[in-house]
Amino acid sequence: MLNQKGGFMFFSNQNIFNILFEAIPEGVIIANENQNIIATNLASEQMFGYKKDELINQNLHVIIPKKHQTNHKTHFQNFLKSNTIRKINHNLNLFGIKKNKNEFPVEIGLNPFKIDNKSYIIALIIDITNRKKTAKKIENLNFKLEKIIKEKTAELKNTIKQLKNVNFDLKNQIKKRAEAEIQIKDALKNEQELNELKTKFLSLVSHEFKTPLSGILTSTILLKKYHLSEQQDKRDKHIETITKKVHYLNNILNDFLSIERIESSNVIYKYTTFNLSKAINEVVYNANMLLKSGQKINISSNIDNYVLYQDEKILELILSNLLYNAIKYSLENTTIDLIAHQTSKNTIFKLIDRGIGIPEKDQKFIFNRYFRAENVLNIQGTGIGLNIVKSHLENLGGTISFTSKEHKGSTFIIKLPLIKPL
Numbered sequence: 568m569l570n571q572k573g574g575f576m577f578f579s580n581q582n583i584f585n586i587l588f589e590a591i592p593e594g595v596i597i598a599n600e601n602q603n604i605i606a607t608n609l610a611s612e613q614m615f616g617y618k619k620d621e622l623i624n625q626n627l628h629v630i631i632p633k634k635h636q637t638n639h640k641t642h643f644q645n646f647l648k649s650n651t652i653r654k655i656n657h658n659l660n661l662f663g664i665k666k667n668k669n670e671f672p673v674e675i676g677l678n679p680f681k682i683d684n685k686s687y688i689i690a691l692i693i694d695i696t697n698r699k700k701t702a703k704k705i706e707n708l709n710f711k712l713e714k715i716i717k718e719k720t721a722e723l724k725n726t727i728k729q730l731k732n733v734n735f736d737l738k739n740q741i742k743k744r745a746e747a748e749i750q751i752k753d754a755l756k757n758e759q760e761l762n763e764l765k766t767k768f769l770s771l772v773s774h775e776f777k778t779p780l781s782g783i784l785t786s787t788i789l790l791k792k793y794h795l796s797e798q799q800d801k802r803d804k805h806i807e808t809i810t811k812k813v814h815y816l817n818n819i820l821n822d823f824l825s826i827e828r829i830e831s832s833n834v835i836y837k838y839t840t841f842n843l844s845k846a847i848n849e850v851v852y853n854a855n856m857l858l859k860s861g862q863k864i865n866i867s868s869n870i871d872n873y874v875l876y877q878d879e880k881i882l883e884l885i886l887s888n889l890l891y892n893a894i895k896y897s898l899e900n901t902t903i904d905l906i907a908h909q910t911s912k913n914t915i916f917k918l919i920d921r922g923i924g925i926p927e928k929d930q931k932f933i934f935n936r937y938f939r940a941e942n943v944l945n946i947q948g949t950g951i952g953l954n955i956v957k958s959h960l961e962n963l964g965g966t967i968s969f970t971s972k973e974h975k976g977s978t979f980i981i982k983l984p985l986i987k988p989l
């Protein structure tokens with residue numbers, strides 16, 4: 568109901584309405600279809616900085632910022648026509664203007680109604696300055712927070728990266744340390760093995776030298792006793808013993824010296840071209856001195872045909888070693904065959920004896936330095952020869968293999984390439 572001034576006329580229980588109207592904490596403004604304000608409550612007057620009823624009859628433009636005024640009129644008319652309620656919308660970004668011309672953010676809910684066929688709009692206005700400020704503060708705080716989070720994340724990433732690096736370094740160090748430990752352990756093991764070998768070597772030297780030396784001594788003492796001319800055969804026997812033992816000592820010495828040279832990679836092989844028969848005759852000539860009674864060496868008849876390009880002395884050493892073993896590990900009255908032939912790539916030697924053979928369980932060890940099979944422990948030897956032979960053959964690009972049967976004999980096979988290895 569409107570009063571005569573065009574203002575709002577209250578219902579019969581005007582006081583109650585007044586109290587309620589004034590008590591609403593939100594601003595309430597009622598405007599007619601001409602956009603004239605016809606009623607305001609205390610909250611709206613305070614919000615816009617006006618005294619009581621000062622806004623009455625003023626155009627709504629007084630509380631709308633200039634930049635929004637042009638559109639406002641059409642909006643207003645349309646809104647009246649549509650006759651729908653517009654609820655408060657938080658996203659509209661609306662502004663009011665105070666009497667002192669200060670702009671401030673508001674939220675507005677609109678409600679059109681009709682009385683006596685005239686249209687009105689009741690506007691519920693909320694000053695959201697504080698809310699906006701708080702929102703701004705929150706936004707700022709969020710911004711700062713995001714910045715801090717970003718910084719901290721970056722720091723964290725950096726720390727993780729550093730940790731990863733540290734971890735990597737640590738792993739590397741651990742790996743290196745483990746490798747170093749293995750190296751040290753290996754070195755220690757080698758040192759221990761070397762010490763064991765040295766001890767073995769020393770005991771071997773003393774044993775292997777003592778026996779033939781005392782044999783030589785005995786023979787020389789006995790030689791002195793045989794001064795009659797008819798005792799010549801006895802003298803010859805002792806001279807032969809001495810020769811054999813000196814020869815044996817010479818061989819052992821050569822073996823020991825070879826070890827030393829092979830070990831320090833000091834062997835320089837001297838390749839020359841020579842006839843195979845020359846080398847074999849030399850080897851067999853020396854071996855003949857060691858033959859036991861009734862022992863015989865058969866040489867294959869074709870050796871005159873073969874020419875070799877090799878280190879002659881080393882070949883002789885290899886063949887001598889094998890031949891002496893064949894003699895040593897065979898009984899009297901046995902034959903030893905030395906066979907040689909050439910293929911397009913290799914010279915192949917076979918040394919066949921009918922001796923004591925090598926026990927099967929020992930066969931895989933016989934190229935190990937100082938190894939001696941259990942069936943030869945009462946026969947003199949050092950366990951060095953085959954090891955040296957194998958090392959030389961490897962250096963010369965050759966191979967050695969064997970077959971053996973106890974009490975039947977052994978066959979050693981050597982292959983040497985016709986050309987010098989690269």
Ligand code: ADP
Pocket residue numbers: 888892893896920922923924925933938939940941943947948949950951952953954977
């Ligand atoms: P050594 O003969 O001084 O003991 P080698 O290195 O020449 O050392 O030989 C190693 C071992 O191989 C010998 O102790 C022996 O047990 C075995 N062996 C080598 N050649 C023969 C062979 N022809 N017949 C039987 N056993 C052999």
